[in-house]
Amino acid sequence: MFQEIADVLTAEECARLRDIAKSARFVDGRISSPHSQVKDNLQIDSGGEAYAESSRLVATALQRNETFRNFAYPRIMAPPLLARYEPAMRYGLHSDAPFMQVGARPLRSDLSCTVFLGDPDTYEGGELAITLGTRQVTFKLPAGSAVLYPSTTLHEVLPVTAGERLVAITFIESQIADPVFRELLFQLDEVAALEGFNMSWENRTRLQYVRANLRRIWGEAG
Numbered sequence: 681m682f683q684e685i686a687d688v689l690t691a692e693e694c695a696r697l698r699d700i701a702k703s704a705r706f707v708d709g710r711i712s713s714p715h716s717q718v719k720d721n722l723q724i725d726s727g728g729e730a731y732a733e734s735s736r737l738v739a740t741a742l743q744r745n746e747t748f749r750n751f752a753y754p755r756i757m758a759p760p761l762l763a764r765y766e767p768a769m770r771y772g773l774h775s776d777a778p779f780m781q782v783g784a785r786p787l788r789s790d791l792s793c794t795v796f797l798g799d800p801d802t803y804e805g806g807e808l809a810i811t812l813g814t815r816q817v818t819f820k821l822p823a824g825s826a827v828l829y830p831s832t833t834l835h836e837v838l839p840v841t842a843g844e845r846l847v848a849i850t851f852i853e854s855q856i857a858d859p860v861f862r863e864l865l866f867q868l869d870e871v872a873a874l875e876g877f878n879m880s881w882e883n884r885t886r887l888q889y890v891r892a893n894l895r896r897i898w899g900e901a902g
């Protein structure tokens with residue numbers, strides 16, 4: 681359901697992104713959701729070199745992360761975007777857009793991802809809160825860590841009451857559209873990774889056969 685991933689970014693990469701954010705131009709976050717009554721944040725101006733560098737840096741870091749690849753089965757990823765929340769800013773309860781234009785083709789958002797760029801003790805509030813039935817699950821992770829969650833959820837960013845919350849956000853279209861199937865494959869992959877060399881070759885081959893064919897049945901190429 682949710683996957684936290686520690687150390688997606690190195691300390692140096694986090695510092696570089698904070699530096700980029702310090703000098704970059706930020707615009708009203710409503711630019712990408714003009715009709716939202718609950719979005720109150722800032723996002724980096726997507727016209728400049730600062731945006732290009734920050735986006736490239738975060739995308740490369742996610743793509744090189746094995747847990748990210750195994751959990752998300754990424755097919756296309758939206759260019760990551762820096763977002764900033766100053767005191768009193770928040771992003772109230774919402775669901776993410778199902779389709780987003782990325783380059784020439786629309787991306788179906790299967791997974792949403794927040795990469796935390798500031799130390800949690802440098803700001804108050806600003807938890808990412810994801811609705812699960814009658815409860816909310818909250819995330820406020822160390823700098824460099826990421827959380828992946830289903831784009832199908834209702835979620836919000838609670839008001840920042842002091843300091844500044846800096847994150848990078850992105851959305852992923854997965855090769856495995858169905859979150860239940862994706863989770864089953866992830867668990868099978870974990871078994872293969874952790875136990876694959878403890879089993880007999882014959883059983884390992886059987887496991888590979890099941891994984892490969894489930895990916896054929898459930899997956900979309902790319």
Ligand SMILES: O=C(O)CCC(=O)C(=O)O
Binds near residue numbers: 794808835837
């Ligand atoms: O900043 C976050 O952690 C998530 C923001 C969000 O929900 C969004 O931009 O759609």
Ligand SMILES: [Fe+2]
Binds near residue numbers: 775776
């Ligand atoms: Fe969202």
